[in-house]
Amino acid sequence: MMARPPRWQATLDASVEEACLAVRLYNDASESRSFEGFVIHMHLAWLYLLHAGFIRDGIDFRYWDTRYKHRLLKVEGEPKRWELERSAKERWPDRKDPVRANLSLFIRLRNRLEHRHAHADAALMLNLSGHAHALLINYEEELTSQFGDDYSLALRLRIPLFVGTFSPQGEQALRRFRKTLPTDLHGFVTEYESGLDEKTINDPRYEFRLRAAVELAPKDPEAIAVQFTKYDDMTESEREAVEEMGRRGQVIIRNKKQPVSGLGRLMPGAAAKEVEEGIPYVFKQHHFTEAWKRLKIRPATGSPQPHQTNTDFCEYDEPTNSYRYTRAYVKHLIKRCSTFQGFMEATGKEPEPKPACQTESS
Incomplete structure (x- = not known):
């Protein structure tokens, strides 16, 4: 047995x-x-x-x-x-x-x-x-x-x-x-x-x-x-x-990595500009501000818990007491704000077509 x-x-x-x-x-x-x-x-x-x-x-x-x-x-x-x-x-x-x-x-x-x-x-x-x-x-x-x-x-x-x-x-x-x-x-x-x-x-x-x-x-x-x-x-x-x-000579190469603060992150102005370049509507910094508020991407200014962000989209920088945004968030906004309805839902405002763009309003 x-x-x-x-x-x-x-x-x-x-x-x-x-x-x-x-x-x-x-x-x-x-x-x-x-x-x-x-x-x-x-x-x-x-x-x-x-x-x-x-x-x-x-x-x-x-x-x-x-x-x-x-x-x-x-x-x-x-x-x-x-x-x-x-x-x-x-x-x-x-x-x-x-x-x-x-x-x-x-x-x-x-x-x-x-x-x-x-x-x-x-x-x-x-x-x-x-x-x-x-x-x-x-x-x-x-x-x-x-x-x-x-x-x-x-x-x-x-x-x-x-x-x-x-x-x-x-x-x-x-x-x-x-x-x-x-x-x-x-x-x-x-x-x-x-x-x-x-x-x-x-x-x-x-x-x-x-x-x-x-x-x-x-x-x-x-x-x-x-x-x-x-x-x-x-x-x-x-x-x-x-x-x-x-x-x-080298067969396998290993690069020494140094920490870089804010690597790949964007400040609000630069992020808003990239969003505008990717959609048919006018998108300024005040639209960007309304979007993070409505989508609950980060806490309100002056919050006692500023670090409680959606970490896929935003990071709090303690030394400067500011927020930096990821390119994933920019892509998310471009996808949402490319349509009339999506723009309204994200920002709470009616989109204004760019001068050179003709878009449907519904």
């Missing part, structure tokens, strides 16, 4: 399945949102992996109702369990831990990716490829260190085939493509990394950077086609050789 599997087995199996699916999506160039799929399924893989460890170790990861001592919080009849952010905090209490910092980046990114930025998927993948590889490698390390080598993803995933070298034109094309990342997503990554110290940012567990070299040594029948050597395991002379390679 076969022994009953441990309580954590089903959760761990689900975790491994999610990780394998995430990698398949990442490597599938035909998927239009492959990077978003990778982020979502790696999120689930990590969640199930940490929960499996909690089950094994007898850690209660359910939420309890603080008002009643012995009552669990429930969602649709099931106990509410720790989300990934809370689980990561339990596993790595130090917020500066590079594994936790990498995981937190993708948790926040997942919340921003859902239902948005489909056109930016490929550019985002290129900009965050090192972070994505670190996310997967960290998962493999946690998986095997906690549950044994028999669970390694190496037994389930194939080495991907890829173009080993690019022409100078291809390299330049990739560099140009990196710059197509939408401003708000670029600002999101910049702002997140501005809160990390240099030691964490440069740790390969936060962002994995790989330099590839064609092996010219005689073939070893015991070796696999692609092998990985950690920098810490190299001799001093080997490290010097690798660093010299880095000075002569």
